[in-house]
Amino acid sequence: MCPINNQLKKPTAVFKGHPNDEILLAKIGKGDKTAFSVLYNRYRHKVYAYAVRVVKSNELAEDILHEVFLKLWLNESAAAIMNLDAYLQVAAKNLALNVLRKQKLEELYKQHVKNDERDYIADTTAEHIHCRETARLIDTAKSLLPPQQRMVYELCKEKGMKYEEVADQLSISKLTVKTHMQLALRSLKAYLMAHTDTALLIVAIIPCYFF
Known part of the structure; x- marks a missing residue:
């Protein structure tokens, strides 16, 4: 268990003299929480200040600080660290850059979603306008x-009746019904093509209404 959140709340034990980093790192490698507390208090302000400068957030800097020292505590080769100051700075830098990359990705994702929503609304609005205009022209x-x-x-088209049903209702042949439909569709298409500036779009929409 990392001693950051509990051991450091207690008064730090005093070593005789001022043990250097190498001695304390060797003790950390053996699970010495007191040695860890000494190093934490020795470097935490420096690591925190560096993280704040990079990520511009006290809360994120606090997370980075704890993550840096958690890595140190879990490092089984802590005793082999030759320059603890440089080690902590590199660890803080890497974690801070990861935070910035994550923030950038989240920002890009949110912008992508926003653009998709904007495009969807624009496309849907345009589609509704075209449909209303087409319906008006058809009428x-x-x-x-x-x-x-x-x-x-x-x-046939608005009530969904079959040719046979229409023929029976109007007392005409099925062939006559089919002929009337063909002529009606031809006339409607010609009218739409002649009365709109977006003929190609209307032609693309026509099948939804006619077929």
């Missing part, structure tokens, strides 16, 4: 059809 075009063509179209 106008239908009003110009001969009465029986218009009736056949409405029964």
Whole structure:
């Protein structure tokens, strides 16, 4: 268990003299919490200050500080560290850069999601506008059809009746129903093509209404 959160709250035991880092690192390698506390208190302000300068956040710097010393505590080769000051700075730098990379990725992801939402709203709005415009043009075009063509179209396409059902209802042949539908569709398409500036888009939408 890392002693950062409990052992350091207690008064640090006093070593005779001022043991250097090498001696304390050797003791840490043997699980000496007191030696760890001494090194923690010796370097924590420096590590914390460095982390704050990089990540610009007291909370994140605190996390980095604890992570740096946790790595030191868990390092089975702590006794082999030749320059503890440099070791801690490199560890803090790597962790800080990881934090910045994560923040950048999160920022890019949020921007990507925001752009997708904006594009979706724009596409959906444009689609609704085109659909409303197409529906309006179709209504106008239908009003110009001969009465029986218009009736056949409405029964087949708007009420979903089959050709046989329409033929029975209007007392005409199935072939006549089919002919009326073909003529009606041809007239409607021609009207749409002649009365819109977005003919290609309308043509792409027409099958949704006609077929």
